[in-house]
Amino acid sequence: MSADHDHEHHDEYRPSEISLRVKAIESLLVEKKLLDPVAVDKLVDAYENKIGPHNGARVVAKAWADPEYKKRLLGDGTKAIQELGYSGIQGEDMVVVENTHDVHNMVVCTLCSCYPWPTLGLPPNWYKAPPYRSRAVIDPRGVLKEFGVELPKEVEVRVWDSNAELRYLVLPERPAGAEGLSEDELANLVTRDSMIGVGLPKTPN
Amino acid sequence: MNGIHDCGGRHGYGPIDIDREQPIFHADWERRMFGMFILAFGGGHFNIDQFRSTIEQMRPAEYLESTYYEHWLHALETLCVENGTLTRKELDDRLAALSKGTH
Secondary structure (H helix, E strand, C coil), X not given: CCCCCCECCCHHHCEHHHHHHHHHHHHHHHHCCCCCHHHHHHHHHHHHHHCCHHHHHHHHHHHHHCHHHHHHHXXXXXXXXXXXCCCCCCCCEXXXXXXXXXXXXXXXXXXXXXCCHHHHCCCCHHHHCHHHHHHCCCCHHXXXXXXXXXXXXXXXXXXXXXXXXXXXXXXXXXXXXXXXXXXXXXHCCCCHHHHHCCCCCCCCC | CCCCCCCCCCCCCCCCCCCCCCCCCCCHHHHHHHHHHHHHHHCCCCCHHHXXXXXXXXXXXXXXXXXXXXXXXXXXXXXXXXXXXXXXXXXXXXXXXXXXXXX
Protein backbone atom coordinates (compact mmCIF):
# COMPACT_ATOMS: atom_id res chain seq x y z
CA MET A 1 0.00 0.00 0.00
CA SER A 2 1.04 3.57 -0.46
CA ALA A 3 0.12 4.76 3.02
CA ASP A 4 3.69 5.69 3.88
CA HIS A 5 3.78 8.27 1.14
CA ASP A 6 0.19 9.24 0.90
CA HIS A 7 -0.17 12.31 3.06
CA GLU A 8 -3.28 14.30 3.66
CA HIS A 9 -2.74 18.04 3.37
CA HIS A 10 0.55 18.50 5.18
CA ASP A 11 3.15 16.15 6.61
CA GLU A 12 2.70 17.58 10.05
CA TYR A 13 -0.86 16.40 10.02
CA ARG A 14 0.11 12.84 9.47
CA PRO A 15 0.02 10.19 6.87
CA SER A 16 -3.01 8.22 6.01
CA GLU A 17 -2.27 5.48 8.52
CA ILE A 18 -3.73 7.78 11.16
CA SER A 19 -6.77 8.48 9.06
CA LEU A 20 -7.24 4.71 8.61
CA ARG A 21 -7.06 4.18 12.36
CA VAL A 22 -9.76 6.82 12.76
CA LYS A 23 -11.83 5.14 10.06
CA ALA A 24 -11.36 1.76 11.75
CA ILE A 25 -12.67 2.85 15.10
CA GLU A 26 -15.48 4.95 13.64
CA SER A 27 -16.72 2.14 11.42
CA LEU A 28 -16.69 -0.34 14.33
CA LEU A 29 -18.57 2.01 16.65
CA VAL A 30 -21.14 2.74 13.93
CA GLU A 31 -21.65 -0.98 13.29
CA LYS A 32 -22.20 -1.58 16.98
CA LYS A 33 -24.76 1.23 16.91
CA LEU A 34 -22.78 3.17 19.48
CA LEU A 35 -22.17 6.10 17.16
CA ASP A 36 -24.34 8.06 14.76
CA PRO A 37 -22.15 9.43 11.96
CA VAL A 38 -24.67 12.19 11.23
CA ALA A 39 -24.26 13.42 14.80
CA VAL A 40 -20.51 13.62 14.15
CA ASP A 41 -21.19 15.79 11.08
CA LYS A 42 -23.43 18.10 13.09
CA LEU A 43 -20.89 18.56 15.87
CA VAL A 44 -18.12 19.26 13.41
CA ASP A 45 -20.28 21.80 11.62
CA ALA A 46 -21.12 23.54 14.90
CA TYR A 47 -17.48 23.95 15.91
CA GLU A 48 -16.25 24.73 12.43
CA ASN A 49 -18.94 27.25 11.50
CA LYS A 50 -20.97 28.44 14.46
CA ILE A 51 -19.07 28.42 17.74
CA GLY A 52 -16.01 30.64 17.74
CA PRO A 53 -14.35 33.82 18.98
CA HIS A 54 -17.20 35.93 17.61
CA ASN A 55 -19.15 34.64 20.65
CA GLY A 56 -16.53 35.88 23.08
CA ALA A 57 -16.37 39.16 21.18
CA ARG A 58 -20.07 39.71 21.96
CA VAL A 59 -19.36 39.19 25.65
CA VAL A 60 -16.47 41.65 25.64
CA ALA A 61 -18.38 44.23 23.59
CA LYS A 62 -21.30 44.10 25.99
CA ALA A 63 -18.98 44.49 28.97
CA TRP A 64 -17.38 47.51 27.29
CA ALA A 65 -20.76 49.06 26.57
CA ASP A 66 -22.66 48.20 29.72
CA PRO A 67 -21.00 48.75 33.14
CA GLU A 68 -23.69 46.75 34.92
CA TYR A 69 -23.05 43.77 32.67
CA LYS A 70 -19.32 44.11 33.22
CA LYS A 71 -19.88 43.95 36.96
CA ARG A 72 -21.91 40.76 36.58
CA LEU A 73 -19.32 39.30 34.20
CA LEU A 74 -16.42 39.84 36.59
CA GLY A 75 -18.54 38.66 39.54
CA ASP A 76 -19.85 35.43 38.00
CA GLY A 77 -18.44 34.83 34.55
CA THR A 78 -20.33 31.61 33.88
CA LYS A 79 -23.70 33.16 34.62
CA ALA A 80 -23.10 36.42 32.76
CA ILE A 81 -21.82 34.60 29.68
CA GLN A 82 -24.87 32.36 29.82
CA GLU A 83 -27.07 35.48 29.67
CA LEU A 84 -25.88 35.87 26.07
CA GLY A 85 -26.64 32.24 25.33
CA TYR A 86 -23.11 30.85 25.44
CA SER A 87 -22.76 27.79 27.58
CA GLY A 88 -21.95 24.12 27.31
CA ILE A 89 -19.01 21.79 27.34
CA GLN A 90 -15.65 23.22 28.25
CA GLY A 91 -17.29 26.37 29.52
CA GLU A 92 -19.06 25.09 32.61
CA ASP A 93 -17.01 27.17 35.00
CA MET A 94 -15.79 30.47 33.60
CA VAL A 95 -13.67 33.14 35.21
CA VAL A 96 -13.23 36.46 33.44
CA VAL A 97 -10.06 38.42 34.20
CA GLU A 98 -9.91 42.11 33.41
CA ASN A 99 -7.03 43.90 31.74
CA THR A 100 -6.47 47.42 32.99
CA HIS A 101 -3.92 50.15 32.59
CA ASP A 102 -1.77 48.38 35.20
CA VAL A 103 -2.51 44.69 34.74
CA HIS A 104 -2.31 42.42 31.70
CA ASN A 105 -3.71 38.90 31.92
CA MET A 106 -2.89 35.96 29.72
CA VAL A 107 -4.21 32.42 29.70
CA VAL A 108 -2.48 29.09 29.16
CA CYS A 109 -3.08 25.44 29.90
CA THR A 110 0.32 24.01 30.80
CA LEU A 111 -0.95 20.46 31.28
CA CYS A 112 -3.22 20.07 28.32
CA SER A 113 -5.21 22.42 26.13
CA CYS A 114 -8.11 23.56 28.33
CA TYR A 115 -9.84 26.45 26.62
CA PRO A 116 -13.27 28.10 26.86
CA TRP A 117 -15.06 26.50 23.92
CA PRO A 118 -18.45 28.26 24.15
CA THR A 119 -16.84 31.70 23.92
CA LEU A 120 -13.72 31.06 21.82
CA GLY A 121 -14.42 27.84 19.92
CA LEU A 122 -11.63 25.30 19.56
CA PRO A 123 -8.10 26.41 20.45
CA PRO A 124 -5.50 27.34 17.84
CA ASN A 125 -2.62 24.91 17.38
CA TRP A 126 -0.02 26.97 19.15
CA TYR A 127 -2.19 26.97 22.29
CA LYS A 128 -2.12 23.17 22.31
CA ALA A 129 1.60 22.80 21.58
CA PRO A 130 4.50 22.62 24.06
CA PRO A 131 6.33 25.84 23.07
CA TYR A 132 3.50 28.09 24.29
CA ARG A 133 2.49 25.85 27.19
CA SER A 134 6.03 25.60 28.53
CA ARG A 135 7.07 29.21 28.21
CA ALA A 136 3.92 31.18 29.01
CA VAL A 137 4.51 30.58 32.70
CA ILE A 138 8.24 31.37 32.90
CA ASP A 139 8.67 34.01 30.22
CA PRO A 140 5.30 35.61 29.54
CA ARG A 141 6.83 38.84 28.26
CA GLY A 142 9.02 36.91 25.85
CA VAL A 143 5.95 35.02 24.64
CA LEU A 144 4.00 38.24 24.22
CA LYS A 145 6.85 39.65 22.18
CA GLU A 146 6.58 36.71 19.81
CA PHE A 147 2.96 37.66 19.32
CA GLY A 148 4.03 41.24 18.64
CA VAL A 149 2.90 42.65 21.99
CA GLU A 150 5.29 44.71 24.06
CA LEU A 151 3.95 46.04 27.32
CA PRO A 152 5.43 48.85 29.38
CA LYS A 153 7.63 47.56 32.23
CA GLU A 154 5.27 48.91 34.88
CA VAL A 155 2.40 46.74 33.65
CA GLU A 156 2.02 43.65 35.79
CA VAL A 157 1.57 40.45 33.76
CA ARG A 158 -0.61 37.76 35.31
CA VAL A 159 -0.67 34.30 33.79
CA TRP A 160 -3.64 32.03 34.47
CA ASP A 161 -3.20 28.29 34.12
CA SER A 162 -6.51 26.69 33.10
CA ASN A 163 -7.58 23.30 34.29
CA ALA A 164 -10.03 20.58 33.39
CA GLU A 165 -12.92 22.33 35.11
CA LEU A 166 -12.14 26.02 35.14
CA ARG A 167 -11.60 28.19 32.06
CA TYR A 168 -10.50 31.79 31.76
CA LEU A 169 -11.49 34.56 29.39
CA VAL A 170 -9.54 37.80 29.26
CA LEU A 171 -11.58 40.98 29.18
CA PRO A 172 -9.27 43.26 27.21
CA GLU A 173 -9.11 46.97 27.94
CA ARG A 174 -11.38 48.97 25.70
CA PRO A 175 -9.20 50.77 23.18
CA ALA A 176 -9.05 54.55 23.17
CA GLY A 177 -11.41 56.15 20.69
CA ALA A 178 -14.06 53.45 21.09
CA GLU A 179 -16.41 55.63 23.09
CA GLY A 180 -19.84 55.89 21.57
CA LEU A 181 -19.48 52.86 19.31
CA SER A 182 -22.34 50.38 19.15
CA GLU A 183 -21.94 46.88 20.53
CA ASP A 184 -21.64 45.52 16.99
CA GLU A 185 -18.87 47.97 16.20
CA LEU A 186 -17.15 47.20 19.49
CA ALA A 187 -17.36 43.45 18.83
CA ASN A 188 -15.46 43.97 15.58
CA LEU A 189 -12.51 45.32 17.55
CA VAL A 190 -12.22 42.22 19.70
CA THR A 191 -9.78 39.59 18.47
CA ARG A 192 -9.43 36.00 19.61
CA ASP A 193 -5.86 36.65 20.73
CA SER A 194 -6.97 39.61 22.85
CA MET A 195 -9.31 37.28 24.76
CA ILE A 196 -6.48 34.80 25.39
CA GLY A 197 -4.27 37.70 26.40
CA VAL A 198 -1.61 37.30 23.71
CA GLY A 199 -2.94 40.21 21.68
CA LEU A 200 -4.60 43.56 22.06
CA PRO A 201 -7.94 44.60 20.59
CA LYS A 202 -7.95 46.52 17.33
CA THR A 203 -8.15 50.28 17.53
CA PRO A 204 -11.08 52.04 15.86
CA ASN A 205 -10.33 53.75 12.57
CA MET B 1 1.55 13.07 37.99
CA ASN B 2 4.72 14.74 36.76
CA GLY B 3 4.78 13.37 33.23
CA ILE B 4 5.78 14.68 29.84
CA HIS B 5 2.45 16.51 29.52
CA ASP B 6 3.43 18.75 32.43
CA CYS B 7 5.06 21.33 30.16
CA GLY B 8 4.98 24.42 32.34
CA GLY B 9 8.42 25.91 32.85
CA ARG B 10 10.35 23.51 30.62
CA HIS B 11 13.00 24.86 28.27
CA GLY B 12 13.91 23.90 24.75
CA TYR B 13 10.63 23.57 22.89
CA GLY B 14 11.53 26.33 20.46
CA PRO B 15 9.53 29.20 19.01
CA ILE B 16 5.76 29.33 19.01
CA ASP B 17 4.28 28.42 15.67
CA ILE B 18 1.90 31.33 15.23
CA ASP B 19 -0.12 30.75 12.11
CA ARG B 20 -3.00 33.18 12.12
CA GLU B 21 -4.64 31.64 9.08
CA GLN B 22 -4.68 28.07 10.28
CA PRO B 23 -7.90 26.14 9.76
CA ILE B 24 -9.85 24.67 12.67
CA PHE B 25 -9.31 21.16 11.32
CA HIS B 26 -6.39 20.24 9.07
CA ALA B 27 -7.74 17.02 7.64
CA ASP B 28 -10.99 15.17 7.54
CA TRP B 29 -9.79 12.56 10.04
CA GLU B 30 -9.38 15.37 12.59
CA ARG B 31 -13.05 16.28 12.06
CA ARG B 32 -14.19 12.68 12.53
CA MET B 33 -11.95 12.26 15.56
CA PHE B 34 -13.27 15.41 17.18
CA GLY B 35 -16.94 14.58 16.65
CA MET B 36 -16.58 10.96 17.65
CA PHE B 37 -14.78 11.78 20.79
CA ILE B 38 -17.20 14.43 21.96
CA LEU B 39 -20.13 12.10 21.36
CA ALA B 40 -18.47 9.28 23.29
CA PHE B 41 -17.71 11.71 26.07
CA GLY B 42 -21.23 13.19 26.03
CA GLY B 43 -22.68 9.67 26.01
CA GLY B 44 -20.99 8.98 29.32
CA HIS B 45 -18.64 6.27 28.02
CA PHE B 46 -15.82 7.92 29.96
CA ASN B 47 -15.15 11.14 31.78
CA ILE B 48 -12.65 13.93 31.26
CA ASP B 49 -10.33 12.65 33.98
CA GLN B 50 -10.08 9.22 32.37
CA PHE B 51 -9.44 10.92 29.04
CA ARG B 52 -6.63 13.06 30.38
CA SER B 53 -5.12 10.28 32.41
CA THR B 54 -4.95 8.09 29.30
CA ILE B 55 -3.15 10.79 27.35
CA GLU B 56 -0.81 11.47 30.24
CA GLN B 57 0.22 7.82 30.19
CA MET B 58 1.31 7.92 26.55
CA ARG B 59 4.97 7.13 25.98
CA PRO B 60 6.76 10.47 26.34
CA ALA B 61 8.39 10.36 22.91
CA GLU B 62 5.09 9.44 21.29
CA TYR B 63 3.30 12.21 23.16
CA LEU B 64 5.70 14.84 21.85
CA GLU B 65 5.88 13.56 18.31
CA SER B 66 2.18 13.16 17.71
CA THR B 67 -0.38 15.86 17.09
CA TYR B 68 -3.28 16.90 19.26
CA TYR B 69 -5.96 14.77 17.66
CA GLU B 70 -3.64 11.77 17.62
CA HIS B 71 -3.65 12.06 21.40
CA TRP B 72 -7.43 11.92 21.24
CA LEU B 73 -7.29 8.89 18.96
CA HIS B 74 -4.93 7.17 21.36
CA ALA B 75 -7.31 7.94 24.23
CA LEU B 76 -10.42 6.77 22.40
CA GLU B 77 -8.82 3.49 21.30
CA THR B 78 -7.41 2.83 24.75
CA LEU B 79 -10.63 3.65 26.61
CA CYS B 80 -12.82 1.62 24.22
CA VAL B 81 -10.58 -1.41 24.75
CA GLU B 82 -10.38 -0.88 28.50
CA ASN B 83 -14.11 -0.62 28.99
CA GLY B 84 -14.81 -3.59 26.73
CA THR B 85 -16.56 -1.67 23.94
CA LEU B 86 -14.02 -2.95 21.41
CA THR B 87 -11.19 -5.43 21.47
CA ARG B 88 -7.68 -4.68 20.29
CA LYS B 89 -8.09 -7.49 17.77
CA GLU B 90 -11.21 -5.92 16.28
CA LEU B 91 -9.31 -2.67 15.84
CA ASP B 92 -6.26 -4.38 14.36
CA ASP B 93 -8.33 -6.53 11.99
CA ARG B 94 -10.36 -3.56 10.78
CA LEU B 95 -7.24 -1.47 10.26
CA ALA B 96 -5.66 -4.28 8.27
CA ALA B 97 -8.79 -4.67 6.14
CA LEU B 98 -8.98 -0.94 5.47
CA SER B 99 -5.29 -0.85 4.58
CA LYS B 100 -5.75 -3.64 2.06
CA GLY B 101 -8.88 -2.03 0.75
CA THR B 102 -10.95 -5.09 1.64
CA HIS B 103 -13.38 -3.24 3.87
